[in-house]
Ligand SMILES: Cc1ncc(Cc2c([C@H](C)O)sc(CCOP(=O)(O)OP(=O)(O)O)c2C)c(N)n1
């Protein structure tokens with residue numbers, strides 16, 4: 001078969017459901033085979049940052065591979081930021097970049113889209129991927145692809161595939177099937193025994209679930225384990241939106257001083273905290289009131305399990321949880337644990353809208369019409385989402401780049417068929433909101449909540465005063481129509497409630513609800529977060 005076909009079959013066999021991309025002359029040959037072969041559907045978008053964010057989100061949402069296909073130089077380097085975000089937020093993103101062919105690379109001319117050297121792009125991607133390959137040899141290509149894709153899956157981090165345009169149609173053998181690296185279940189059982197003994201000795205055991213639980217598709221298994229143990233479960237900020245509709249005794253999301261006192265005390269006062277797949281980042285732990293004493297913590301992450309003074313190497317999270325399920329017995333009574341609380345019952349009146357009112361209106365909408373998966377951008381919209389009842393959430397909670405909100409929402413619908421709710425600030429919408437113009441072509445119809453405070457408000461909260469936080473009023477609602485959707489600007493509770501209901505009643509296109517907010521009007525969660533950051537930075 002053709003090398004490009006072998007690559008696309010390997011991606012599909014390992015769970016990829018679609019490709020997001022923008023072609024270029026170095027990529028046209030493999031894009032043509034992608035379209036002709038129909039192995040995977042192609043969704044083209046308008047700007048490579050959107051391609052990267054969308055492909056990353058598809059992978060996160062399905063706990064499978066997300067695929068971004070671009071051209072050399074101008075395309076691939078335009079996507080560095082989203083790939084970096086996928087790397088640190090542990091997303092299984094596959095970057096395929098077209099590249100110059102062998103002969104043209106040897107002519108001694110500077111090629112268009114080339115930087116310093118032909119391999120400059122490869123070197124740049126070495127820094128933000130866990131594996132990099134160049135498909136320049138028909139004999140070695142199938143095995144190279146298999147090994148790189150297996151690394152992507154096992155590490156849940158991006159990989160880089162450089163595809164010279166003169167290689168796409170060479171005849172090759174099929175790519176070998178997924179071959180997990182050998183895991184030692186005995187080591188996992190020994191580790192599980194010690195973890196459960198650790199929890200058993202603790203007065204206040206607690207489990208924190210992190211992003212790896214979602215990335216490796218372990219939500220059901222973790223729910224089974226924690227339901228048996230009956231001890232409190234929290235999610236990290238990054239992992240908000242997992243364990244939805246499961247029997248896990250979930251008491252909320254840990255946000256340190258920015259979250260509820262109940263959750264904060266349960267985590268920070270625990271003498272037996274088990275962190276499963278949690279990224280030790282400032283956004284997950286930056287506003288802890290009390291440093292978490294890592295001597296009483298067991299931390300399973302990146303295929304290692306760390307105790308205070310020793311570790312178990314190469315114990316994948318899946319094996320640890322399986323081994324714990326084999327020997328788990330009740331340690332507490334889940335029925336006595338407090339469930340998270342959320343705001344409901346927004347009054348339909350002429351009051352101005354505050355961010356928390358948006359969460360309240362969304363919760364009311366979910367009660368009436370059913371929950372929707374959410375894609376949120378960085379900004380107060382993400383902190384507002386913490387007041388929305390637990391539902392699948394794709395958000396840049398660690399690397400914190402602006403821009404993923406709209407592309408990620410489109411990807412949720414492309415990969416799952418579910419109508420998403422997109423939450424995005426006006427600043428972030430200015431960056432990638434225009435990708436909504438691709439909805440009509442693909443029949444996507446997200447409901448978009450655009451928080452328009454005419455401001456980079458998060459920055460103003462950290463640094464009051466300068467005028468450069470002021471954004472102009474772009475009148476976004478009026479732009480929705482020409483882009484193929486419907487837009488409405490809302491200023492009161494009643495207008496917001498009506499706009500949400502109208503969007504629910506009309507699935508013919510995307511609905512852009514431009515929510516006008518006063519500058520300085522921020523969510524309670526963001527307010528607590530910023531105050532905590534200020535207080536902790538002064539205290540040190
Ligand atoms: C690509 C990119 N550029 C810059 C930033 C810095 C930054 C923030 C983070 C802290 O680094 S929050 C923020 C303002 C966001 O404005 P908007 O989308 O309107 O949301 P809101 O008004 O709710 O703040 C910026 C510019 C970023 N995170 N990502």
Ligand SMILES: [Mg+2]
Pocket residue numbers: 379425426427451452453454455456457
């Ligand atoms: Mg704003």
